[in-house]
Amino acid sequence: MHEVSIALNLLEIVSEQCRKNGYSRIESINLKIGRASGVMPDALLFAFEAIKIDSIAKGASLNIEEVPVSGLCNNCRNNFTVVEEYVLCCPVCKGTSFSITAGREMDIIDMEVS
């Protein structure tokens, strides 16, 4: 729902790193986006296409690795990963008391520059 502002933040971070280090072009950017981050990869890709024009990243492609949601169950201490859906309960004991250990990522990992 807020992918344009996420894309603008992303562009600002990578542009700044290019300015500091004297890179002139970004070829590609690799991201990790958690399934529980509230970011839809397709919408982020679309937003990035729209805002990258006239920037150092105008020729850059965005590669998104989606991270599934993982949790640690507070009842049975089971570490679990939710593969398909975002319905959160421990698959072993069906408990709904857990801490989320992965799936909220919105991280820039690296980029290809020249």
Add this chain to the structure above:
Amino acid sequence: MKVKVVTKILEANDRIALENRKLFDAADVFVINLMSAPGAGKTSLLEKTLSAKSGLKIGVIEGDIAGSDDAERIEKFSVPVVQINTGGACHLDANMINEVISDLPLNALDIVFIENVGNLVCPAEFKVGEDMKVMLLSIAEGHDKPLKYPLMFQESSALILNKIDLAPYLDVDINKIKKDALSLNPGLKIFDVSCKTGEGISEWIEWLKGRHGR
């Protein structure tokens, strides 16, 4: 050439949120980020809170996609209020708050409420510099909400179940809401409130006073 970046995309937002927090702390103001779905009663809760004669000096930042209806409702209580129009964005971010902080007389205030844009998803993701998040759920929204929007319930320090006066007319299972919310967040403080009848408001105000005098 491949170069490492390893940066959180929201790092810039988090950095500004920290700046905001320092400004609030310097003025000894306790800041609450108030979140709910549209129509759950955020502005009504603020109206009840402001009319409760709590002795607390309260300021309000109103976030809406458009319009100033909410700020006009708050202005009637003669308290400092600032309206932010996000122009379509579904949440407030730290920068939007940063731009209006100087419009509030922070040194004359005990508590600032930041009424977020009505939405159960994104506002939980963007820190704005608050001391705590408080969420409202009107019971008419249904008892499936905690498990459908777990992050919002996990991030909040208190849950206000509003429109509790409607309970006799609804099939909603209020105990299930509480049970699921508490299993997601065992420390969650839950209030049964009706902004229409005033039920539960005094308990909420007492709790609020305790938070400010932390």
